[in-house]
Amino acid sequence: MSLLQMFSFPFMQRALLAGVLVSLCCALLGVSLVLKRYSMIGDGLSHVSFGALAIAVALGFTPLYFSIPVVVLAAFFLLRMAGNPRWNSDAAIAAVSASSLAVGIMVISRTTGMTTDVDNYMFGSVLAMSRADVALSVLVSAAVLVLFVLFYHKLFAVTFDESFSRAAGLNVDRYNTLLAVLTALTIVLGMRMMGAMLISSLVIFPALTAMRLFKSFRGVVLCAAAASVACFCAGLTASFVCSTPVGATVVCANLALFLLSCLIGALRR
Amino acid sequence: MERSELLACRDVSLGYEGQNVLTHLNLSIRAGDYLCVVGDNGSGKSTLLRGLLGLLVPQSGEIWRAPELRRGAIGYLPQQTRAQRDFPATVYEVVLSGCLSQRGSRFFYSAAQKSAALMNMGKLGVLELKDESYRNLSGGQQQRVLLARALCAAGRLLILDEPITGLDPAAAQDLYKTLSYLNEKEGMAVVMATHDLGPALRQAHMVLHIGRGGFFYGAAAEYLASPQGRRFKEAEL
Numbered sequence: 001m002s003l004l005q006m007f008s009f010p011f012m013q014r015a016l017l018a019g020v021l022v023s024l025c026c027a028l029l030g031v032s033l034v035l036k037r038y039s040m041i042g043d044g045l046s047h048v049s050f051g052a053l054a055i056a057v058a059l060g061f062t063p064l065y066f067s068i069p070v071v072v073l074a075a076f077f078l079l080r081m082a083g084n085p086r087w088n089s090d091a092a093i094a095a096v097s098a099s100s101l102a103v104g105i106m107v108i109s110r111t112t113g114m115t116t117d118v119d120n121y122m123f124g125s126v127l128a129m130s131r132a133d134v135a136l137s138v139l140v141s142a143a144v145l146v147l148f149v150l151f152y153h154k155l156f157a158v159t160f161d162e163s164f165s166r167a168a169g170l171n172v173d174r175y176n177t178l179l180a181v182l183t184a185l186t187i188v189l190g191m192r193m194m195g196a197m198l199i200s201s202l203v204i205f206p207a208l209t210a211m212r213l214f215k216s217f218r219g220v221v222l223c224a225a226a227a228s229v230a231c232f233c234a235g236l237t238a239s240f241v242c243s244t245p246v247g248a249t250v251v252c253a254n255l256a257l258f259l260l261s262c263l264i265g266a267l268r269r
Numbered sequence: 270m271e272r273s274e275l276l277a278c279r280d281v282s283l284g285y286e287g288q289n290v291l292t293h294l295n296l297s298i299r300a301g302d303y304l305c306v307v308g309d310n311g312s313g314k315s316t317l318l319r320g321l322l323g324l325l326v327p328q329s330g331e332i333w334r335a336p337e338l339r340r341g342a343i344g345y346l347p348q349q350t351r352a353q354r355d356f357p358a359t360v361y362e363v364v365l366s367g368c369l370s371q372r373g374s375r376f377f378y379s380a381a382q383k384s385a386a387l388m389n390m391g392k393l394g395v396l397e398l399k400d401e402s403y404r405n406l407s408g409g410q411q412q413r414v415l416l417a418r419a420l421c422a423a424g425r426l427l428i429l430d431e432p433i434t435g436l437d438p439a440a441a442q443d444l445y446k447t448l449s450y451l452n453e454k455e456g457m458a459v460v461m462a463t464h465d466l467g468p469a470l471r472q473a474h475m476v477l478h479i480g481r482g483g484f485f486y487g488a489a490a491e492y493l494a495s496p497q498g499r500r501f502k503e504a505e506l
Binding site for chain 1: 322323324343345347348350352353356357358359362363365366367369370376377378400401402404405418419422428
């Protein structure tokens with residue numbers, strides 16, 4: 001089956017467009033999150049969005065309109081926990097992850113039952129993106145890109161050294177919140193296609209790959225963005241050809257590229 | 270001529286959530302001063318620096334700042350975090366981020382700020398490392414890069430928090446020399462919290478000792494004669 005044929009399906013076009021945008025945003029935000037040691041927040045948020053999705057479906061709300069505010073709130077909360085020295089933050093985030101997953105499964109089993117829907121939420125489906133989802137993805141991605149470019153230098157400063165940025169008169173909390181809210185939005189949008197269990201790897205892998213290869217922040221950001229988009233396109237194509245779930249295939253593509261970059265990094269030494 | 274006052278603490282108490290760490294502190298820092306803040310771990314050295322930087326609002330009293338120091342024009346060298354040591358950024362990117370405070374609400378750096386960054390890198394001898402990755406530098410080089418960044422932000426005052434932690438003796442010596450140069454030749458006021466009393470006392474004009482028994486604030490020579498200083502001297506022998 002040729003590639004041209006593959007993209008003649010409207011659902012594939014939607015998946016490609018939304019997926020490319022979401023993976024681009026994930027990669028940009030991911031660099032900051034990984035460097036700030038906030039990788040677990042991405043994982044926690046994806047689990048919260050699973051719980052939110054389950055509740056939204058049970059209550060008959062449009063999933064995205066319900067999940068977005070819930071996950072944004074969770075992002076605020078998780079960020080506070082990660083920044084509070086009195087909390088054992090990684091344990092707290094792990095607890096939130098598992099609890100929201102458990103709540104989601106409880107709600108589903110009492111309402112629709114464990115059907116293929118649940119499977120789709122957990123591991124994603126290429127068919128999940130509706131026209132409205134795609135429109136929202138375009139909107140949010142545009143916002144992420146514009147904010148990222150405008151605040152690039154400030155985000156760098158806040159990522160590299162919070163204390164110094166604070167002393168320089170920057171409102172560090174505002175930028176951390178911005179980062180968390182944008183991550184929350186991106187994760188909610190990407191979750192339907194990639195799956196709640198797998199979306200966080202889209203945040204983490206491109207940054208890890210790029211950090212092996214580049215030594216400047218700018219290089220890492222650009223490389224992460226390119227790697228993320230390339231892996232998504234490769235994964236989507238492979239999943240279509242081999243009829244494997246799209247989320248898992250994209251993650252495997254990311255893993256392959258990461259291992260390759262480790263190899264290149266080791267050879268360069 | 271009376272040297273102009275940059276920073277003054279008037280009966281200041283600092284602390285967190287109702288718990289005072291420092292009480293009734295009086296302190297004045299003038300242009301060209303070199304002050305060492307010493308004391309045991311947990312005695313409140315970092316707390317004081319946070320107060321001076323304006324990151325912590327005093328619970329009572331007043332911290333006065335000269336108008337030229339407002340809007341974050343203090344060069345700050347914080348303690349390094351674990352995450353920073355393997356951060357992928359070039360030396361130039363790191364130093365340039367020091368110009369952040371003068372940029373106000375603009376989004377990108379101006380040509381003047383870029384050349385200021387290059388100049389400060391030259392001053393600290395890290396210009397040839399410009400495109401090197403920060404994570405590949407030695408501890409001493411990293412500290413120089415952070416000092417160059419602090420100079421980009423500083424007008425006339427540098428505040429350093431344990432700058433020689435983790436440096437080998439040669440690199441530490443190097444850093445002290447750089448600091449005296451900046452202090453003597455460029456008239457930069459220096460406030461430094463440190464554990465390393467010996468070299469610090471040889472360089473600093475003034476010493477602030479923070480301890481459970483209260484403060485000592487005075488010239489370096491007087492400090493060695495004071496009860497707090499004597500204890501240190503005995504330990505040294």
